[in-house]
Amino acid sequence: MRKVLSTALSAALLSVLSAVGSAYEVITVTNGGTVQGVVKLVGQAPTVPPIKTTKNQDYCGNSIDNPLYVVGKDGGLKNVEVFLKGIEKGKANPTATITLLNTHCMFDPRVQGSSTGQQIKIASDDPILHNTHPQNNDTNATIYNIALPFKGFSVTKPLPATPELIRVKCDAHEWMRAWIWEFDHPYYATTDADGHFEIKDVPPGTYTVVAWHEVMGQKDASATVAAGKPVTVDFSFTPKK
Amino acid sequence: MKRLSIVASAFVALALAAPARAQGPGSGGDPVKGKVVYERYCLSCHGELGNGAGEFAEWITTKPRDYRQGTFKWRSTPSGSLPTDADLDKTIRDGIYGTFMPTWYAIGEHNRRDVIAYIKTFSARWKTDKPQPSIVIPAEPPYSDASVKRGRAVYEKSNCAQCHGQDALGDGPSAHELKDDWGNPIVPYDLTQGHIKCGDTGSDIYRVFITGLNGTPMPSFTDSISPEEAWDLVHYIQSLSALYPKNYGPAAAK
Known part of the structure; x- marks a missing residue:
């Protein structure tokens, strides 16, 4: 009887899982490969006027540089999220807590990746009220909305249970924006000031590599990873005139 | 079997x-x-x-x-x-x-x-998904002038004025460009106008700043305001409105 029930239950569970989509499987990765490269902006970055602050100017100042296009050495583009789309198995997700800091009336970092199961520490360095209000980028649904009423305040919260692209705003300072990509796997990286990224410990195989920029959208490329070797995948974005 | x-x-x-x-x-x-x-x-x-x-x-x-x-x-x-x-x-x-x-x-x-x-x-x-458990609201301490005064200090410490304004008229520096999750303009509540939208009892008001209002700019203060402070803040908000019977009581008469 018990056996019949447990079989029925696991069948039900399986059907639920397959309905949701195949879950990421953790395996031991030895001698994995690396996907690396540079993301570049082709030509001149569009001129974006500085953000005009409309409140708390005594602390925030009258204007703040707009970080939409941050271009470094040789056209390298910062704040691009690069990830292996739909990777089904590999190393375990990180468990460290990620951080989103409210500082000088902006979020830091602007763009970051994360894995399901991680937590997020939301903190403020500013002596004014901020609120950190993450929303699902597709549906606009509020994930939560936390008040950070004074300097030095912080709170640690779980990330959503299912992976999604999270857009974060501060309602009190409408110019503030951050992006958190949440994946069900650990294979992602955010480009640094020179546009570099590196995704390590990738099991050999062929993958779709996606690069995402908050204004210029998504590009993808195919990469075949061999054991213990790096493979270079570069991306270039051409801004709309 | x-x-x-x-x-x-x-x-x-x-x-x-x-x-x-x-x-x-x-x-x-x-x-x-x-x-x-x-x-x-x-x-x-x-x-x-x-x-x-x-x-x-x-x-x-x-x-x-x-x-x-x-x-x-x-x-x-x-x-x-x-x-x-x-x-x-x-x-x-x-x-x-x-x-x-x-x-x-x-x-x-x-x-x-x-x-x-x-x-x-x-x-x-x-x-x-399913609802998380309801928050626990401790019993309301007595309404008093002292509690109202402490509540005003909580209002200031928590920077409620950023949206609701120094005098709680809903006219703070961030009041004018707020939007809800659907992109509709939304204004902070004028807490002096009498009734509170979500209900007039102490626990109705307590609940708002502890849970926040999903889909709106109003965040949750659960991590930054203690239960004692929250009740003081409730009493301060109640003190702003002449409609509360409490405001005709001994505390108001003094």
């Missing part, structure tokens, strides 16, 4: 087939009956598709709730959570002061229960 297993499977089958029976206000309704109630009373504002875009929606501010995201302002549950059935029942039963949402006390608890079951069919979130 065999008979036992038949009986057991019958129980399992029953448990799976029968909708949860009423546990409390708003729970265990029938969505099929609820659709009839919805079409009779709710559709003209909330729309056939539950998207808050009924025939009258264009002429209304605050806009009718769009049910498709599973986002609700008035809840006893933490920031981001779905509301409980009792929360939805309270909103429908009492209406929302200052908006076009009237009280539906008169349609009775059974109709409200059924319409709640139907409203839940508009968002898949009700299938994949």
Whole structure:
């Protein structure tokens, strides 16, 4: 009887899982490969006027540089999220807590990746009220909305249970924006000031590599990873005139 | 043994087939009956598709709730959570002061229960997620001038004035560019005008700043305001309105 029930239950569970989509499987990765490269902006970055602050100017100042296009050495583009789309198995997700800091009336970092199961520490360095209000980028649904009423305040919260692209705003300072990509796997990286990224410990195989920029959208490329070797995948974005 | 297993499977089958029976206000309704109630009373504002875009929606501010995201302002549950059935029942039963949402006390608890079951069919979130437990509200300490004064200090320390303004008139520096999750302009409440939208009791007001109002700029202060401070803040907010009976009491007379 018990056996019949447990079989029925696991069948039900399986059907639920397959309905949701195949879950990421953790395996031991030895001698994995690396996907690396540079993301570049082709030509001149569009001129974006500085953000005009409309409140708390005594602390925030009258204007703040707009970080939409941050271009470094040789056209390298910062704040691009690069990830292996739909990777089904590999190393375990990180468990460290990620951080989103409210500082000088902006979020830091602007763009970051994360894995399901991680937590997020939301903190403020500013002596004014901020609120950190993450929303699902597709549906606009509020994930939560936390008040950070004074300097030095912080709170640690779980990330959503299912992976999604999270857009974060501060309602009190409408110019503030951050992006958190949440994946069900650990294979992602955010480009640094020179546009570099590196995704390590990738099991050999062929993958779709996606690069995402908050204004210029998504590009993808195919990469075949061999054991213990790096493979270079570069991306270039051409801004709309 | 065999008979036992038949009986057991019958129980399992029953448990799976029968909708949860009423546990409390708003729970265990029938969505099929609820659709009839919805079409009779709710559709003209909330729309056939539950998207808050009924025939009258264009002429209304605050806009009718769009049910498709599973986002609700008035809840006893933490920031981001779905509301409980009792929360939805309270909103429908009492209406929302200052908006076009009237009280539906008169349609009775059974109709409200059924319409709640139907409203839940508009968002898949009700299938994949469930409400977190309601927050615990400790017993209200006595209303006093001292508590009101401490509450004003909490109002200042927590920077409520950023949106609600120094005098709680809803005119703080961030008041004018706020939007809700749907992109509609939204204003911070003028706390001096009398009734509070979400209900006038102490615990109604307490709940708002501890849970926040999902889908709006109003965040949760649960991590930055202690329960004692929260009650003081409630008393301060009550002190701003002449409508509160408390304001005619001994504390007000002094």
